[in-house]
Amino acid sequence: MSNKAKFSSKLGLVAATVGSAVGLGNIWRFPAEVQSNGGAAFLLVYILCVLVLGIPLMLAEFSLGRGTQADAVGAFKVLSPKSKWWLTGALGVLASYMILSFYTVVAGWTLDYLWQSITGDLYASSNGSGGATSAMNLYFHHKMEQYVCTTWPPLINTFIIIGICIAVLMAGVQKGIERMSTWLMPLLFVILVVFCCEALSFDKAGEGLSYFFTPDFSKITPSVIVNALGQAFFSLSLGMGCLITYGSYFPRSTKLMKTAVTVSMLDMLVAVMMGVIIFPAVFSFGLSDAELRGTTLVFVTLPEVFSMMPATGLWSVLFFTLLLVAALTSAISIGEVSIAFVQDRFGKSRRMATLIVTLPLFALSTLCSLSFGVLSDFKIAGLTIFNLLDTVTSNYMLPTGALLICIFTGWFAPKGFFRKELTPSLGRDRRIYWAVEFIVRWIAPVLILIVLLSSII
Ligand code: PFF
Numbered sequence: 001m002s003n004k005a006k007f008s009s010k011l012g013l014v015a016a017t018v019g020s021a022v023g024l025g026n027i028w029r030f031p032a033e034v035q036s037n038g039g040a041a042f043l044l045v046y047i048l049c050v051l052v053l054g055i056p057l058m059l060a061e062f063s064l065g066r067g068t069q070a071d072a073v074g075a076f077k078v079l080s081p082k083s084k085w086w087l088t089g090a091l092g093v094l095a096s097y098m099i100l101s102f103y104t105v106v107a108g109w110t111l112d113y114l115w116q117s118i119t120g121d122l123y124a125s126s127n128g129s130g131g132a133t134s135a136m137n138l139y140f141h142h143k144m145e146q147y148v149c150t151t152w153p154p155l156i157n158t159f160i161i162i163g164i165c166i167a168v169l170m171a172g173v174q175k176g177i178e179r180m181s182t183w184l185m186p187l188l189f190v191i192l193v194v195f196c197c198e199a200l201s202f203d204k205a206g207e208g209l210s211y212f213f214t215p216d217f218s219k220i221t222p223s224v225i226v227n228a229l230g231q232a233f234f235s236l237s238l239g240m241g242c243l244i245t246y247g248s249y250f251p252r253s254t255k256l257m258k259t260a261v262t263v264s265m266l267d268m269l270v271a272v273m274m275g276v277i278i279f280p281a282v283f284s285f286g287l288s289d290a291e292l293r294g295t296t297l298v299f300v301t302l303p304e305v306f307s308m309m310p311a312t313g314l315w316s317v318l319f320f321t322l323l324l325v326a327a328l329t330s331a332i333s334i335g336e337v338s339i340a341f342v343q344d345r346f347g348k349s350r351r352m353a354t355l356i357v358t359l360p361l362f363a364l365s366t367l368c369s370l371s372f373g374v375l376s377d378f379k380i381a382g383l384t385i386f387n388l389l390d391t392v393t394s395n396y397m398l399p400t401g402a403l404l405i406c407i408f409t410g411w412f413a414p415k416g417f418f419r420k421e422l423t424p425s426l427g428r429d430r431r432i433y434w435a436v437e438f439i440v441r442w443i444a445p446v447l448i449l450i451v452l453l454s455s456i457i
Pocket of ligand 1: 020021022023024025026234235236237238240241242243330333334
């Protein structure tokens with residue numbers, strides 16, 4: 001396996017990994033979670049979850065990948081050939097496939113909204129709604145419903161997204177994933193900074209910021225902790241072998257601790273910057289709580305905000321570019337989990353592996369897209385196909401994967417394996433290693449188990 005693909009530079013490696021982590025989870029899900037989980041109290045718990053649990057778990061995934069040079073399933077087979085631990089990787093491959101089928105649909109909507117922002121169609125008749133917030137809200141609600149419930153436009157956009165993913169993934173690790181991320185990630189940060197500066201100039205920016213940054217400790221409840229942990233894992237791309245796969249593209253010289261800290265900090269920074277953008281807007285434009293939930297935030301509330309700002313079209317184009325960049329780089333990393341698996345396990349060429357993985361995806365994504373339209377009445381356990389895949393993967397499969405990865409790395413990997421992978425990056429300071437190992441062995445499994453049980457009960 002010595003001819004395994006590798007990231008070619010440190011910058012490319014960090015850009016690709018941050019590209020995986022920064023996605024719809026940061027830009028869309030995070031502000032909505034803050035709003036529904038008590039504001040700054042959630043932010044505080046989220047930051048603790050990233051620092052105390054996220055970084056050690058990321059180190060475990062990086063170690064499994066870099067140490068074995070194998071895909072998500074192969075890593076377990078290399079380290080524990082006779083056991084059934086490879087099923088942990090298989091669960092990750094399955095989860096990645098399920099996530100990709102709805103992630104590409106939302107990325108497709110983003111593409112459409114970007115296009116409509118460029119042509120001006122998105123705001124074409126919003127003035128006719130009288131300019132009052134509630135009328136405007138209704139207008140964008142209606143627009144979104146009209147769009148997602150039709151058959152062809154969302155489907156075509158989803159297929160374009162899958163097409164872009166195929167092109168990048170076929171181009172390979174260096175020429176596809178790394179090159180794309182190295183160009184797009186700086187663009188994403190520039191757009192975010194521009195938005196933050198604008199948001200800070202809103203009339204009631206101060207009120208928004210104090211809501212986001214002043215914690216009310218009485219709001220920290222068990223459910224806030226459960227949600228913050230789930231958000232941290234999803235946002236850091238943990239629990240489904242994505243970072244095992246990327247870890248296998250790290251050269252031996254990569255310092256894992258430094259990389260994990262850099263990636264986690266940048267991912268957290270993007271989430272915090274989104275809060276710095278959204279909450280001043282919420283207070284300054286008098287938006288209600290309900291407008292921040294789920295799909296509404298990105299496809300209804302923000303267009304409503306942009307329509308009240310000067311240079312509406314420009315802000316809208318910038319925002320949907322940001323969202324598209326974030327969604328694309330994450331979608332590609334999710335697809336890479338299955339492609340690396342098919343390539344490594346079945347000895348297929350990259351081109352062939354990409355086709356094997358992506359062709360059935362067209363069918364699954366079609367089902368997800370249609371679950372807002374003609375298939376909206378088709379429900380399993382009361383959920384549409386889209387919601388079912390979202391709930392099953394985020395609430396059950398990712399935490400289960402994270403739990404198994406911790407237990408395997410902490411208890412069942414060959415003795416000294418984890419330490420050997422981490423040692424070069426920790427220098428002589430053994431205390432950090434002990435702390436990371438203690439978290440991976442004890443604290444993370446117990447907490448994840450509690451999260452899992454609480455979402456089952
Ligand atoms: N981290 C991505 C986001 O925040 O949107 C989503 C994701 C990517 C989850 C890759 C899991 C994964 F393996």
